[in-house]
Amino acid sequence: MAKYILHNALRFLLLMAAVSVVVFTLVSLSPVDPVQANVGQAALLSMSPEKRAQLDAYWGVGTPLPERYLSWASALLQGDMGTSLRYNAPVAQVIAARAANSLALMAIAWVASGVIGFALGVLAGVRRGSLADKLVKGYCFVLAASPTFWIGLLFLMVFAVGLGWFPLGFSVPVGKAAADVTLLDALHHIALPAITLSVVGVANVALHTREKTIDVMESDYVRFARARGMSTWQVARRHGLRNLVLPAITLQFAQISEIFGGSVLVEQVFSYPGLGQAAVTAGLGGDVALLAGIALVSAALVFGGNLAANVLYGVVDPRMRRRGGAR
């Protein structure tokens, strides 16, 4: 067990180190001049050469990339992610403030798309070729081909503009003091983005679950169980579900990366103040520190998901438990 934890901790550190190098290199490659981005064009033109040189030194213009990386990474290790240019606050603070919004949105969509997608996938796979299967398949193919943000726009048009059931955007009512915002307000605002994200997420989960279900239903043990006189749904419940748990876990945790990507788009459509929207604002506004910070957080989230899936394997699968839980 200790070996397992150590092994994964090492993997995590290695991956984060690599991701941080890639992320830092990418954001540093940007043609945006950090001094100009931070003080603005007008101030830059009227600036004395001495001041300019001082700012150049402060923002590390002319310092070689590895050196800048090392100073950024060492600050990062001490918990200092730098200062966000657009939000004028420490990056860690900006991320923390928005993570709650994003995590709530993603958690709802993650659970909903997982449960509904799994149910639809099993239904379609067990009754392969039936009308239900065709409907599920049709839904999935169309949804898999639709851009997430367009579905968001569509829902916005129909449910917010047309029917007026949901607000047009943001996470709380406009013009209401933060202290007066009730849980109901928050739920009302999160509903439409969460539904959008779930509806899109269902397609992927259902399609993969359907494939796995078909594999299971065509296996020898299912044939044997049927030969013993069990009904289709009995077989599906007793033999199918057990064998579908592992692929479902893999799929569900692999889905985290997709849901994060989708949340970036959905938050943009619904002006929902989360990490995704902050990433877009940071990218468009040349806010290097915040962009790098959010990229690191997203990578940590995805890694956490994969690790959780591996741990759950050991819990769920008796074969792996016997081997000592470590794989």
Place this chain on the structure above:
Amino acid sequence: MSAVTTFHRPRARRMANRRATLLACAASALLLTCVVGAGLACFDAATATDFTQKNLAPSLAHPFGTDWMGRDMLTRTLAGLSTSVLVGLIAAVASSLIALALGAAAALGGRRADAVVSWLVDLMMGVPHIVLLILISFALGKGFWGVTVGVALTHWPSLTRVIRAEILQCKQAGFVGAARQLGVGRVRIALRHMLPYVLPQFLVGLVLMFPHAILHEAAVTFLGFGLPPEQPAIGIILSESMTYLSAGAWWLALFPGLALIGVVMLFDVAGSSLRKLVDPHSAQE
């Protein structure tokens, strides 16, 4: 023919499976060509403004309506789709070549190369796609090349795995062993035996990369990291439409989005039927 006894007459007359699949593949390819051709043909018309005709709802003269500058949305959409397909083409070709090179390196380059490639795949999968696309586009200063390079650099992992597995399988095949025993050189084996073996999977993977590439291009452009606003692109059209949604201009978002879905699904049909045609396991489906 009358001498043959039929025990089970088919319930309905139907076309042979393979022919139907081939037809679906060819038809979708043809349709896509038409869309791209039409888009390229009306590239100039797509940017022509006419302020006497602005914000019109769909009608016979403008089936998709017009926008706030009086541009015809049908031509704008078609031109945008052809841009998307172009970006998708460059990105998918580049990405699948990367996948071919890395997959071959992993399968043929020994254990160390294999470990490096699989670690690279893990690294790529470790950051959400959209975030990576934003980062790459940001690094390259946005624009056409920002999004194209971004899509090209992010879509190779899954195909790399497929190609690696294919080559490993091929390495175990009897004919490769026989060739090796006959003293055929490694390069010759790679070119004469392995390349033809992986080529079908490679082509299918290439076509099936289009849907992802096109959707990601639209998404990144929508977020503002892709094509510049003056260029006709579905992402631009949809992000502009957001401003007019609350004013009730539903046609600005509905039709371009549907058209994009149509193109993506056509690529999907083309790719999946191509796979059915070249993959012996599903040849009868």
